[in-house]
Amino acid sequence: MTARITELIARKRDGGELDAQELRAMIDPGVPDYQLSAFLMAVVLRGMSRRETADLLEAMVDSGERVSWPWPVADKHSTGGVGDKTTIVLAPLVAACGALVAKMSGRGLGHTGGTLDKLESIPGMRVSLSLAGMRRQVEQVGIAVCGQTAELAPADGRMYALRDATATVNSLPLIATSIMSKKIAAGATRLLLDVKVGEGAFMADRGSARELGRLMVDVGRDHGIDARAMLSGMEEPLGNAVGNAVEVREAVATLRGEGPEDLRELCLHAAGELVGDRAAAERALASGEAYERYERWIAAQGGDPAAPLPEAPVIMDVPAPREGVVQRCHALAVGRAAAALGAGRTRKEDAVDHAVGIVVLRKRGDVVERGEPLARVHARGEVDAEAVAACFEIGDEPADRAPLILEMLDA
Secondary structure, eight states: OHHHHHHHHHHHHTTOOOOHHHHHHHTOTTSOHHHHHHHHHHHHHHOOOHHHHHHHHHHHHHTSOOOOOSSOEEEEEEOOOSSOOHHHHHHHHHHHTTOEEEEEOOOOBTTBOOHHHHHTTSTTOOOOOOHHHHHHHHHHHSEEEEOOOTTSOHHHHHHHHHHHHTTOOOOHHHHHHHHHHHHHHTTOSEEEEEEEESTTSSBOSHHHHHHHHHHHHHHHHHTTOEEEEEEEEOSSOSSSEEESHHHHHHHHHHHTTOSOHHHHHHHHHHHHHHHSOHHHHHHHHHHTHHHHHHHHHHHHTTOOTTSOOOOOSEEEEEEOSSOEEEEEEOHHHHHHHHIIIIISOSSTTOOOOTTOEEEEOOOTTOEEOTTSEEEEEEESSOOOHHHHHTTEEEESSOOOOOOSEEEEEOO
């Protein structure tokens, strides 16, 4: 078997193609990590055809169980960004409109946050559910959001860990198959893919984001999923809060009708796409039904929605060094500054500090006087105010806010 796997790696290294059976052999659990890592690097360097991508996806899905639901189930996936707490608002909002939501989420790495880390800010909240537990909760409450289960697409779990450790993340076929294998295995029938674009996102340019979005929509449609992709901007943080507990507070405020306008608009747009009726989503938010569904969801997973969230011992405002107009609030810089406080991790095994983070108080287009606060930092100790202030560009020219929803991609 070793000789055959070596030959398959060499063929992909040299730009050749593998058939469906060869791809299944390549990701077999018996293949050593070092050989699978070599194959992943060959894919990064040489790419995969559309047929290879579809065959690899099928093999990844077949590596575990597939969930079958008796009703349509909605799901949403974001490619990650800074301040992206959309799931915490969107899941109960969609459920309040009558749709069922079954979602597997991930943890943050580097400057991008993870939904599971945010949810674990809530006292008692459990994010590990068995497949049976996930199914039961969806049937009873209408929502389940948890980490990837061992039963679903286990090949992806192994490949994801290797890609992270071997600098083989940056490949559109590998990204698409990783995301879609979990969605197909989890039985999603309606899927919205939020592909972030900009300096704070994985995809910095619109062309690559569009290519990834179209690839995921196409393979989703191949498997009977009503999939569509939304390209949304990530030059600035989404909303104001960047961290874990601070983002949960902002998500809850949004569910109560008090959150920042950009987060509210993105969630309403996404809910409208998933349920086919934006007006229904607006009513669910205004009536308080979405917040009530949030409380039921959190309680079903062991959390206490009324309990105080973790608070940092040091809360400090960072002043503007000059008067003028904010030209940019750099998402990447803010994300890195929050991670440096302890809100993020550089390795998957690192722990995060749920209490720390940054709340952005000024964004592009806002007029600011010298000494007025640009951001509020929640920290454990001394704050590097200059590093946080450097996340903002202040000039003299007027500046318009960048569009939030850049493009919708359908089949």
